[in-house]
Amino acid sequence: MTGSLTRLSVALRIALRELRGGLKGFYIFLACIALGTGAIAAVNSVSGAITNAISSEGRTLLAGDMRFELDNRETTAEERAFLERFGDVSVSTNLRSMARLADGSDQSLVEIKAVDQAYPLYGRLTAEPDRPLNELLAPEGDVYGALVAPLLLERMNIKVGDDLLVGNARFRITGTIANEPDAISDGFGFAPRFLTSRDALRASGLIATGSLVEHAYKIRFENPDQSAAAIRTEAERDFPAAGWSIRASDRAAPALAENVERFSQFLTLVGLTALIVGGVGVANAVRAFLDSKRTVIATLKCVGAPASVVVMVYLIQITLVATLGIALGLVLGAIAPMITASYLQGVLPISTEFTLYPRALLLAGIFGLLVTFAFAILPLGHARRVPATALFREQGFEESGLAPWPYIVTMVLALGAMAALAIFTSEQQRIATIFLAAMAAGFVLLRLVAYLIALAAKRSPRINSAALRLAVGNIHRPGALTPAVTLSLGLGLSLLVALALIDGNLRRELTGNLPERAPNFFFVDIQGSEVERFRQVVEGLSPKGKLIEVPMLRGRVLELNGIDVAKVDVPPEGRWVLRGDRGLTYARNLPENSSLAEGEWWPADYAGEPLVSFSEEEGRELGLKIGDTITVNVLGRNITARLANFRKVQWESLSMNFVMIFSPNTFAGAPHAWLATLIDGEATAGDEATILRSVTQQFPTITTVRVKDAIEVVDKLVGQLATAIRAAAAIALIASVLVLSGALAAGNRARTHDAVILKTLGATRAMLIRAFTYEYMLLGTATAVFALASGGGIAWFVLTRIMKLPSAFLPDVAVSTIVIALVVTIGIGLAGTWRILGQKAAPVLREL
Incomplete structure (x- = not known):
């Protein structure tokens, strides 16, 4: 015990003395941790501020x-x-x-x-x-x-x-x-x-x-x-x-509070993505820092310092720097509600007074520490294993093999703890699990892509251009940038591509395909005494249009199989059906825009117990099956109906669709109004204006909703959400850029040696610049192709399987992705290697 304390005391003194020289080599490490921690802390603090305001100011x-x-x-x-x-x-x-x-x-x-x-x-x-x-x-x-x-x-x-x-x-x-x-x-x-x-x-x-x-x-x-x-x-x-x-x-506002919580959980996962991407930067930064301390580590080992002391010295330094980065991120998270309040006052209930949200800050801090240890531990394990003589002779730790098994186990435990924390703090644990599993698969896939790129470069035919030949050789040589570039940019660009494609397809549906399929108008609150005259007026204004009328009631679901809905465990995606009142109707025949998925439709003259048809997706989410009972309250009367069938409903058509359609005898004698839609594909904007004006003047109590106006409102909301999501995704891309910069810094010494030797053998600076440009261009293009494929796959899954919308590939997204990838890789790559090209040969050659 005394020996352990002595070693810890010695390691602490050495670590603090080394840190007196500043944080050189740790700036990218610091930025990665601060950025990811700050994003998570800010998102959860703002969410806490809004939900607390809803609770504390509930009476108002x-x-x-x-x-x-x-x-x-x-x-x-x-x-x-x-x-x-x-x-x-x-x-x-x-x-x-x-x-x-x-x-x-x-x-x-x-x-x-x-x-x-x-x-x-x-x-x-x-x-x-x-x-x-x-x-x-x-x-x-x-x-x-x-x-x-x-x-x-x-x-x-x-x-x-x-x-x-x-x-x-x-x-x-x-x-x-x-x-x-x-x-x-x-x-x-x-x-x-x-x-x-x-x-x-x-x-x-x-x-x-x-x-x-x-x-x-x-x-x-x-x-x-x-x-x-x-x-x-x-x-x-x-x-x-x-x-x-x-x-x-x-x-006071449960729907708002729930939506804010869901949105914040999504952004937390995006912030966690940025933090994990930054974790790669942490690993690169630690490796580069330890590489720069190679002679110090060798000296410590030569004078008798145990390997454990060497590890403790740099673990202490890493922990102190990580703590500083986490602190900076927590400061950002702490002031985020105040900054957000200045923009959201009057829109959301959020106070401008400074308030700390300990749970949000604690969660972000724990994530920051776990990522630090998960990604810094392997380089420390390499430093422990490499003997002093090898450190004096070799360039660094690349050839040291795997780290000792305790370090690998520690990394796995840290990553497992981080995943468990992300899942168990999320309301939608299934989505969080899928998200993290996809991220883990992304890491594995990116390593495979990096290997394939290097293999393709290694087996490529001989090229006459010396600069291009050198670039291809740099891609597959030991210590190449290929894994770092694919890892760093791959995840960030994939996330951006996925979000851009989802946003683009949503807007395409809202402003392009959807208006073509959607009705021109919805007419609400048509009284029974007005239906016939209303039909004559609309058909006269739009002789080629198709007018569809259905009875319309409102009701609230009270019980499922005799159990109060408040006591039924319903997944989050199905809760909206039970929240508030729903539009109800009755019909003799199956609606033309629906098809039976299970069960049978009732006869047109059915007169037995009340029956109900349920939309299949929502019914499955509620755990219903054929024969179950649903109790709804309509106009102060409780009605229990038996589930007769499930329907496939095309919600995206914006036609008149209902979650529940009852048999006609269910509401016999119940007073109700009518709902109608008008579909006229040939109607111009002027024709629609005439219809709107005429119906409003002749039927002042009928509410006329022009579908294009509603779509414009939704499009504006989608744009605002997309801006927030893209801002969060940009954080992941910034983390990727930092990781790429760290990867360049980690390999700078090896590249300096290469550049000096090539210049000694007659290579010019122009030729080396061309070689580096070709290298970064090839890596950027390969990464962009991967991002397009993976991001496109993610967007397709979200659109077709979750949103139930058609998915199309958008060329403008592809072009912008490739441009971003090339600008980032070539720009940062040349910026990082420009200084190398000016190094004098003699000092470097003396060290070889």
Whole structure:
């Protein structure tokens, strides 16, 4: 024990004394660790900031202590009395409709929110001008006040003080909305906000039988210590058929919190990719550093230092430098929420105050340490094994063979711990496992690619050009850059190619193929009394178009096989079906855009127990099988239907598709509205404008959605997500560049010797520059080809197997990838070797 402490004390003194000379040789090591650790810490800190804000500011975001939501109906007297037992109640109503100019020259889809006098119970709605809400919404005769999102003014080229028609009522715009406290908890909207009073909404005539309307009842507790869980239990017990969705302030925006968490987990995996790619740089940097300390290590061994002391000296140095890099990364992660808040204020609930998120920082720090030890341990093992005499004679550690088995075991354990940590801290463990397995396979494949490149170069025919012959020889010689270049750039470029192809194909679907297949319009809230006249009007406006009408109801899934859905273990990808209300319909015949996957369709005159058809993919995700029962609540009534069949649904067509289609007898006598689509491939933009204007004027209570407008909104969202993902992927590419720089630094001494000998034998600087350029060009091209193949394969899998979309190879992505690879490899390669070409021969020759 005393001997071990003595050796550790000696190693610590030597390590600290050597570090007095600075961090030369460790800068790339430092950058790799700081970059990867910082990325993971920043992503998780920002995620923590958002989710904490949702929890801590839940009352304001919900505008109440609890929220009870009902679809397509208001509370009964008994239900309202129950809610009022616990405190003040504020009611708001949400729906979509069309706002149009009084002269009928323009119209726009709007998200209407009608509020009562008590709104908001918490927080404050801020408008411009900043006046009391009751004043801004007060009517003047038969003209009602309304606040709108500034986007609506821009879209319709109007200003505050102008009038708009919505439904059968006239509204005057009295101001614009600057801050709506509960906007996030109300959910994402595809159209600008239109805020008015509930009296105005009643006057508009938009609320009719079967209208798609959400009524939210928000409670401010009279007793602050009141338990939301107890109220929920009592509500479900006393009103089992109410069908309301209940949310407390600690879960003000569950969909947002879940999406933020999922997105952050994805970016964490991307950051982990950058850290692991940086791990290769760590290995190169440690190898280069130990190579530069070759004579020091040999001297220590010659004067009697045990191999363990030599290893401890440099392990201490590596640990200290890694700790510094991790600290720098954690500082970046700690300030990331403050930086992000300055850009996301008003969009997401995130505080600008400095707050530490220990879990995020701890996770990043552990990842940083594990990567450091996993990739630094093998070079240390080589240093332990090589005898002093060999170190004095040889260039470095390349020929020292495998490291001792304890070092290999330590590396494997560190990598295993890192993989386990990544998997068990992820909500979607299956995806994390696949991601890490793919990364491991990528490393193996890249080593194989490097071997094949070197083998091809070795067996290539003799070339007349001396520079090109030298370049080909450099690719397969011992200590060549081939493995380092393929490893460093291969992963980074593959990730960029995959993301670029996914983004490009999504945009191609949204702006190219999808609009060609998608309907021109969706028409919502068509009342039964209007269906015939509506059909005549639309067919007259679009005689070549195809009008499809289906009955439309809204309902919420309550039970699966008699078990409350809240108690059913559902994988994350299937939870959306059980969250909130779903569109429902009934049909006698199988819809033309669907096909049976399993089971049988019911007869057209079926009159037995209620049956339901479920979309196959979503049904499998929920664990359903033919014969199971599904209980849904529709208009305050619980209906249990038996699963009769599964359907294959083409969601990407944007046709009228439903997760659940019921047998017609299920909703016999139930009031409902109709949903319709119009498909007219020959309709021009002018024809669509005429249809939109005519339908809106003749049927003011029908909501008309132009599909191209919705696609533009989605395309904008996809672009914003793609920017964030590409920024994260760029971190992996930067790590790749650092690794490549480290690989060049690791081989600089060997290349210096080669250059000096060649110059001594008559080679000119120009010839050597050409040789190095050819070498880097060949390696860059080979790496780019691999990245195109692997990235294309990843993109194809994600698009076709996960997103269920067609995948196409995009030539512009291929060209840009090759250009990036060549610029990076040639640029960094020449920058790293330029200094070598100017070395004087005599000092180098004396060392040989």
